[in-house]
Amino acid sequence: MEPMTRPQAIIEFCLAPLKLDPQxxxxxxxxxxxxxxxxxxxxxxxxxxxxxxxxxxxLVINEAAFGYE
Known part of the structure; x- marks a missing residue:
């Protein structure tokens, strides 16, 4: 993966796992x-x-510590 410098590209990459409605x-x-x-x-x-x-x-998230969702 190439480093990103465009703010929009960085934001889209970070928010992608949330599958938010872009509209x-x-x-x-x-x-x-x-x-x-x-x-x-x-x-x-x-x-x-x-x-x-x-x-x-x-990052490893300890689901047992925070509850399973």
Whole structure:
């Protein structure tokens, strides 16, 4: 996987497992807010920040501790 720098691509990749309705107002507002955060951060450091999800460590969730859903 190539590192991502476009805020929209990063957000879409992160939200994909949730299978949100892209047409819902709540989803569009959440995406708009996250895009604003990423663009503001990138502007403050004066360059796009590449995000490489292939280097992200796996998370193990202890379902027994949090309840099975």
């Amino acid at each position: 819902s107002e709540a989803t569009q507002e959440a995406m708009r807010r996250m895009e604003h955060v990423l663009k503001t951060y990138q502007a403050k450091i004066a360059q796009p920040v590449p995000v490489d999800f292939s280097k992200m460590p796996s």
